[in-house]
Each structure stands twice: as C-alpha cells, then as structure tokens.
Amino acid sequence: MKGQVGTRSQPILADGDALYLDAQTWVDTLAFETRLRKVRASGNVDLHNLAAAIRYCRGAFLDGQFAEWVLLERERLRCLHIDALVQLATLLGERERWQDAIHPAHLACALEPLRESAQRLLMMAYARTGNRGLALRQYRHCVQVLADELGVSPMASTVALAQEIAGRGARWDILHPPPAVTAASPLKSALLESRAGIISALASFDHALDLL
Secondary structure, three states, X not given: OOOOEOOOOOOEEEEOOEEEEOOOOOEHXXXXXXXXXXXXXHOOOXXXXXXXXXXXXXXXXXXXXXXXXXXXXXHHHHHHHHHHHHHHHHHHHHOOOXXXXXXXXXXXXXXXXXXXXXXXXXXXXXXXXXXXXXHHHHHHHHHHHHHHHXXXXXXXXXXXXXXXXXXXXXXXXXXXXXXXXXXXXHHHHHHHXXXXXXXXXXXXXXXXXXXX
C-alpha cells in the first residue's frame, strides 16, 4: 500500500489552512480496509473480498517518508496485510487448494519471517503439492531466522510438522541439525519488546475504530 490516490484533477482540496481529500477520491489504503471490513462483517468466509483487499497492497505505506505518524500507520497496515495473507492461505488450505495457498503464504513469510504460523502454512503448502524438499528447506530457513533474530528454536508444532514431512525413516537429528542458538542482545530484545508493544497498541486502536 502506497497511500496512492486515484487520478482526479483536484483530489486534494483546501479550506484555509486545512487540506482534505475530495470525497470521491479513491485511495488504495482506504479500499484495502473497506474490503477487510466487508470480510469481517459478512459472517461467512469471503475469499473474494479477502483476495481483492490483498491486491490493493502494492508496497509500503508512503515509502520514503519517516514522520512518526507515517511509521505507525505503515506498521499498522503491514500487520493487517500479513494477517490477511495468513487468513487467505489458511482458508485456501482448508479447501485443499494448496497450490493457490503457496503465494499468500510465501508473501506472508517474506513480510514477517518470525511468524511461525505463516512458516508452517508455507511448509504444508509445499508438502501437499509434492514439493517435500522445498518444505524442508523452508523449515531450515525458519530455524535459522529464529536463531539469528531471536535466539530461540522453533515451536514444537513447527518441529513436529517438519518431522512429519520428512517421514518416519528420516534421521532428523542427523540430517537436519538446527543451528546453534545464541541469546539475543539486550538492545535487540528491547527493540523487539517495544515493537510488540506498538503492534499491541495498534490492534487496540483498530478494535476501537471498529466499535465506532
């Protein structure tokens, strides 16, 4: 999402010192969230609106701008985008459309490599489409990223899925040893904790807005 507006002759109007968008102006970020609200409000699984919403996400919000409000909005929209991708991949997998699930799961992993639910979805999508090698390679990538960024090992559910994909006869501990796990630096831990707090606060804002 780039915060782009549709092509109108005067999409931005002025009233004294105030600037605002013309009511008929199309904005990709607003279109994205409008589609997501339709998905939430429908009560039923709505793959069409979910996929349509994701198509509006074509990059970082106001990329190249670093004002505080821009950074907060960029992270909020990024989290919504990742959530939508994981939801879409999950729904496609539930319908056994694993080939279609690969793209949203792969994009979710690229945007947030530390999200193990997305990593498991991509591993499962690869395995269910006959690409066991790619599934195990994705697992090893997940192990490495978690070790490098957080100094932790994958969750038991992630390891169990990898072992299931590898098969009963595989010597998992020998063929695919996890990398050495080192503790995260105090600075990295503090930054990750602050980031988690920001994401939690943004989620609270979203909930409050939905109630208005």
